[in-house]
Amino acid sequence: MSVVADLPPAELRDRLRGPGIDLVTGRFRTRIVSGLPEVTTGIAQLYRDFPVDGPTGFADFHVAVARPRGLRRWYRPQVLFRFDGRSVFKPLPGNQAFPMLEWGLNWCLTTQVHHYLVFHAAVVANGERALVMPGPPGSGKSTLCAALVTQGWRLLSDEMALLDLESGLIHGLARPVSLKNESIPALQALAPDAFVSAPCHDTLKGTVAHLRPPIDSVERVRTPVRPGWIVFPRFVPQAATELLARSRDTAFFGLVSNAFNYSALGDIAFERTVDLVAQSDCHDFSYIHLAEAVARLGELAGAGTRPVD
Amino acid sequence: MYRRWEIDPHVRCRRLDDQLLAYHSGSGDTHLLTPFSDAILTALAVGPGEEAARSLAEIRADPGVARFGAGDREIADALWMLEEAGIVRVLEAA
Numbered sequence: 001m002s003v004v005a006d007l008p009p010a011e012l013r014d015r016l017r018g019p020g021i022d023l024v025t026g027r028f029r030t031r032i033v034s035g036l037p038e039v040t041t042g043i044a045q046l047y048r049d050f051p052v053d054g055p056t057g058f059a060d061f062h063v064a065v066a067r068p069r070g071l072r073r074w075y076r077p078q079v080l081f082r083f084d085g086r087s088v089f090k091p092l093p094g095n096q097a098f099p100m101l102e103w104g105l106n107w108c109l110t111t112q113v114h115h116y117l118v119f120h121a122a123v124v125a126n127g128e129r130a131l132v133m134p135g136p137p138g139s140g141k142s143t144l145c146a147a148l149v150t151q152g153w154r155l156l157s158d159e160m161a162l163l164d165l166e167s168g169l170i171h172g173l174a175r176p177v178s179l180k181n182e183s184i185p186a187l188q189a190l191a192p193d194a195f196v197s198a199p200c201h202d203t204l205k206g207t208v209a210h211l212r213p214p215i216d217s218v219e220r221v222r223t224p225v226r227p228g229w230i231v232f233p234r235f236v237p238q239a240a241t242e243l244l245a246r247s248r249d250t251a252f253f254g255l256v257s258n259a260f261n262y263s264a265l266g267d268i269a270f271e272r273t274v275d276l277v278a279q280s281d282c283h284d285f286s287y288i289h290l291a292e293a294v295a296r297l298g299e300l301a302g303a304g305t306r307p308v309d
Numbered sequence: 310m311y312r313r314w315e316i317d318p319h320v321r322c323r324r325l326d327d328q329l330l331a332y333h334s335g336s337g338d339t340h341l342l343t344p345f346s347d348a349i350l351t352a353l354a355v356g357p358g359e360e361a362a363r364s365l366a367e368i369r370a371d372p373g374v375a376r377f378g379a380g381d382r383e384i385a386d387a388l389w390m391l392e393e394a395g396i397v398r399v400l401e402a403a
Contacts, residue, residue, distance in 0.1 A: 247326070247328075248328070249325050249326070249328040249330070252325060252330065252339075253339075253341070256339065263337045266334055266337065267321060267332065267334050270321060270323070270332035270339060271321070274323040274325060274330065
């Protein structure tokens with residue numbers, strides 16, 4: 001299967017504008033249609049190394065990003081995200097087409113995927129072990145995730161941990177990492193060679209940009225990893241970098257409060273969440289400086305884990 | 310009235326380090342049990358083929374419960390709270 005970078009820009013544009021493309025992120029195939037140049041550019045830049053084909057056969061999600069009909073197609077243009085032909089969000093200003101695609105894809109996963117237990121968490125891997133970082137928006141998990149992947153950790157996801165209900169392994173998506181506001185220059189200072197998209201201003205989340213996933217993470221995306229560490233990150237201005245052990249019972253409830261489908265899945269979600277916590281070392285982590293944070297988590301990974309008997 | 314208690318059949322228990330978690334598949338609620346409730350549930354846990362329900366006297370006599378030195382009133386209160394949470398159920402017989 002070819003990757004996005006294999007498609008000449010005009011062909012990518014024409015396919016997106018016409019029948020669409022099937023973009024493969026991990027174990028999911030998303031059929032995307034859009035005639036908007038911001039979407040074409042975003043996919044070309046940020047999904048450069050991802051498999052693409054079709055559209056052929058089955059796709060998990062059918063999405064489109066398009067201008068609305070009527071006046072707002074032309075006057076102060078807006079964009080809509082459509083899922084199965086249905087608009088699922090309020091329209092956003094036209095310059096936010098690519099962020100809207102990303103938010104829409106997150107919505108698809110969190111509302112439609114129930115064959116995994118899905119946590120609101122960033123996940124990276126060091127060797128064969130996963131570092132799961134649960135947290136609500138604003139906790140700093142995406143920033144920390146971006147910093148770690150630019151320093152050699154493998155990216156699984158900056159937004160959701162997909163726990164396999166049978167194997168208990170964690171699957172990745174390796175999609176672009178979302179950066180907001182001050183985290184954009186902070187990441188660029190830490191990793192000046194990393195590709196970060198042009199910032200999109202005045203969104204609901206402030207200024208947003210995306211980090212292109214490392215090619216190694218994209219190529220290994222279908223290889224799941226074992227749990228290793230659960231770290232609850234917290235970006236705290238004017239605080240020292242601090243990693244404190246957290247009891248497994250409070251880690252369990254911290255994870256449950258960040259799960260999208262724990263209640264929907266029932267018993268199996270309870271069992272798998274206990275298994276996940278039992279196999280992991282659990283910590284609270286406050287940080288402000290990315291380089292210090294990366295170093296501290298590197299030490300943690302180097303120290304191994306202490307699984308429950 | 311003769312009362313006996315047993316773990317609700319819809320409850321699953323798992324231990325994390327020294328803490329006991331109980332999940333009720335009907336309500337979907339997950340509970341973290343106190344050490345005393347943990348001891349009571351351990352007293353009520355039975356192997357295959359064993360009689361599940363225990364009387365208050367049997368629970369009080371269990372070594373894990375007895376080490377707390379609690380009287381019937383404290384044990385009954387704890388059982389009532391576990392019953393309210395759906396973790397145990399009471400069987401009544403004349």
